[in-house]
Amino acid sequence: MKPRTGDGPMECPKEGRGYVLRIPLETGERFVLELKADEVIALEAVVKAAAKVAAKNSDAEVRSGTRQVPRGSDGPLECVLEGTCFALRIPAEGGGRVGVELGSAEVKDMASVLSASVSGMPKK
Numbered sequence: 001m002k003p004r005t006g007d008g009p010m011e012c013p014k015e016g017r018g019y020v021l022r023i024p025l026e027t028g029e030r031f032v033l034e035l036k037a038d039e040v041i042a043l044e045a046v047v048k049a050a051a052k053v054a055a056k057n058s059d060a061e062v063r064s065g066t067r068q069v070p071r072g073s074d075g076p077l078e079c080v081l082e083g084t085c086f087a088l089r090i091p092a093e094g095g096g097r098v099g100v101e102l103g104s105a106e107v108k109d110m111a112s113v114l115s116a117s118v119s120g121m122p123k124k
Contacts, residue, residue: 010109012117044114050079050086051111054104
């Protein structure tokens with residue numbers, strides 16, 4: 001996965017041989033990751049599970065807005081509710097993890113964006 005920046009809506013289109021996940025940030029820019037097809041599928045599963053948790057919590061309980069957080073230590077792909085937001089942590093090339101804080105609405109939006117990308121993938 002290679003982080004980049006830009007601006008615009010959340011999306012995960014196929015570009016070249018991979019997929020590019022663009023996540024809008026509170027700053028008006030976007031956090032951009034280049035993903036392989038298997039990484040999109042794994043991310044979709046993790047975010048869908050988080051979206052189920054988000055559906056059970058009111059928007060008042062979970063903060064809205066996204067922001068990039070500093071790279072953390074090595075660890076698994078995860079999207080977990082921590083306090084008032086979801087922490088999405090994605091393993092990065094070269095070690096460590098990149099992280100983004102998401103509100104309930106953003107988790108639900110990401111789940112549908114990733115599902116659309118996965119459903120458009122060629123069947124094996």
